[in-house]
Amino acid sequence: MDERNIYREAFSHVRAPLSLRQGLAELDAPKRRLRGRAAAVLVAAAILTLLTVSAAAGVFGTEIESWFSGHWAALTGGDMSEGQRQTISRLTTPVGQSQTADDVTVTLDSQTTDGENLYLLITVKGICFSKKEAYSFDDVDLFLRGAEIDSYSFRMLDITADGTLRCLVDACFLSPMEESLRLTLRLRDLVKGPGRGTETVQEGCWEFSCTVDAPEQAQALTCERAEVTSYDTGNRKVITTELWDIRLTAAGVSFRCRDDILGELYLLMKNGEELTHAGGERLEEDGAFRYLYIWKVPVDLSEVSGIRIDGTEIPLS
């Protein structure tokens, strides 16, 4: 077979998904994107490996506190400080709402928020999960009344020793919470396998509603302006540019920049640890760019020294 025929055969059934075609009429008003959706399923196997190590870490408090603790140990090789444990505990509120479809029970276990970022822990029980598989839901919809978000991510965390599947939803708010907000999370069809076209494990719809209260002591480290050297994706060259409104909270960081920069961002701890983020957003606003990132694990701000973007350290106070 020559190359032309190979290509003809290979792409003969590759078409834009039906969902996209059907959604053509709504394309000018796209719904909120689920950040890293398929990727979340695909990365789960790697996370599982990581968590095999972290499972040995100390267990305390709620499920999410236990998971954050284990994840911190896996990322840094050390235990969390007492201050960090207390911070996570202070930001976390148990929810404990369960819904069952056939034999599968999904629980919205808890919410963790610093008033600017949100983590939701989801647990799933009722079927025998294979540690070799990556699980997700075919549709994950997060609605928030009282706070604006641009996108959110869903990812599988692990399968616990008792066979419970644990997953995490995270989102960055576009502005700090000023009052309680109403959250609705809708999960549809439990699936396994990589990418789209995954195999449905259990059909069903699990929906949860709860109130998210702003933490009593919203704290932030800030820096009015800083200069960084980074790669400008618009002009495709390394530039020195200015960031402003840099604001770091227990669960994330945000800043603005007039350029579309592509830099490696690290959270710098006073003990010398450097940690990457769990994902983020880049939004265009008023001719500039706004960047929001969420941390992999919430931190105690008294232990944070600043951030680093590529080679530039930005101290925060």
Next chain:
Amino acid sequence: MRERSEWEALAEKYMDTVYRVALNALRQPADAEDVTQEVLLRLLKSDTAFTDGEHAKRWLIRVTVNECRRLQGSPWRKCRGELSAEAAAPEADEQQRALLEAVLRLPAKYRLPMYLYYYEGYSVEEVGRLLERNPSTVQTQLARGREQLRRSLREE
């Protein structure tokens, strides 16, 4: 802003092309879907007057390639996984999926020139213009991509 009726006709006609170009660039169906949506939105918002269908198609390919580059360099794209031909072409038979996996497993720099040349039928010069590469570079990439594809299919 483009006329809705014109946009719908163009979107319907070239959506699959945009999706396939994005799939070649990114290899992940979900990412290709996101890019397709973004490119079609840009088509809607664009005022570019096309002289004919081919003009529109080239514009869409160029915008898709740029959008894929933007996404590939973006930290917001959280992670990538293994290629799944099944997810990309659920209706394909086993042989078609094997071929799709083979062509999508080619190194990134060969995938788009190979696809545009062999599937879309563009000349070396046209591929060069669409991808902003020298025709001589495209020629070399086609030769090397061809060689790798043959080797990969022989091994299977």
